[in-house]
Amino acid sequence: RVLARLADLSPSNRQHVYYPIEAMRALRATVAVYPPQNFHWLGPGARAVAEETASKVFGRTRRKRLDVRPVAARSDLQQFLPGITISVTSEVVDFNSVGITACQGSTCFPELGDAARVLGDVGRFEHATSSGPKLLILSDSFGAGIAGYFAPYFSSVWHVSVNDVSRLSPAQLNKVRAALYDDFAPNQILYIFHDFSIQYFDNFL
Numbered sequence: 001r002v003l004a005r006l007a008d009l010s011p012s013n014r015q016h017v018y019y020p021i022e023a024m025r026a027l028r029a030t031v032a033v034y035p036p037q038n039f040h041w042l043g044p045g046a047r048a049v050a051e052e053t054a055s056k057v058f059g060r061t062r063r064k065r066l067d068v069r070p071v072a073a074r075s076d077l078q079q080f081l082p083g084i085t086i087s088v089t090s091e092v093v094d095f096n097s098v099g100i101t102a103c104q105g106s107t108c109f110p111e112l113g114d115a116a117r118v119l120g121d122v123g124r125f126e127h128a129t130s131s132g133p134k135l136l137i138l139s140d141s142f143g144a145g146i147a148g149y150f151a152p153y154f155s156s157v158w159h160v161s162v163n164d165v166s167r168l169s170p171a172q173l174n175k176v177r178a179a180l181y182d183d184f185a186p187n188q189i190l191y192i193f194h195d196f197s198i199q200y201f202d203n204f205l
Helices: 002-008 011-016 021-027 043-057 115-119 144-153 170-183
Strands: 067-074 087-094 100-104 122-127 134-139 156-161 188-192
Touching: 021 043, 043 067, 043 087, 043 144, 100 144, 115 170, 122 144, 134 144, 144 156, 156 170
Parallel strands: 134 156, 134 188
Antiparallel strands: 067 087, 100 122, 122 156
16 A cells, blocks of 8 residues: 555655565575575565666666675574574675675764764775776665675665664754765666565655
């Protein structure tokens, strides 16, 4: 219902609403699209969906092939089950080996001033030598695990979680908007929200 409401805001909106359930079902034949013992997206499944979205929805050509190594990671559900060990399959990505500088956390965004510390969940991925289209990802907490996988398709990817946007002062919010939309000036903006937060995400942008 929420997706239908967004699409019906104007006829032109419909083409911009992407609900990848069929693509994810198809990908499930070759990869664990969603880790069954983790709350958030991470690892091979997130990478597969990013590649599908970048190539088939955005029509982008991959510039680099990421060097990835599978690892066992601590499940983020562990905090709710003390005394029980839960691990999931994730992966380590060597961005540096393909000329991509990855940086995550508030210190990566001097452009946002003290607003970066309030937002917290932010990251950027920059190609060292190439120029080209730029991508801005605005998300809930599900964006951090997938943002870096778009880096092979864009010269620069900025990711900002809007979970704490309501904590920004009006001046901070104006600074963030100017930095993201005017200064960074992305060629494309991607909104990533899970099936509950999609109900209220537009209140924070």
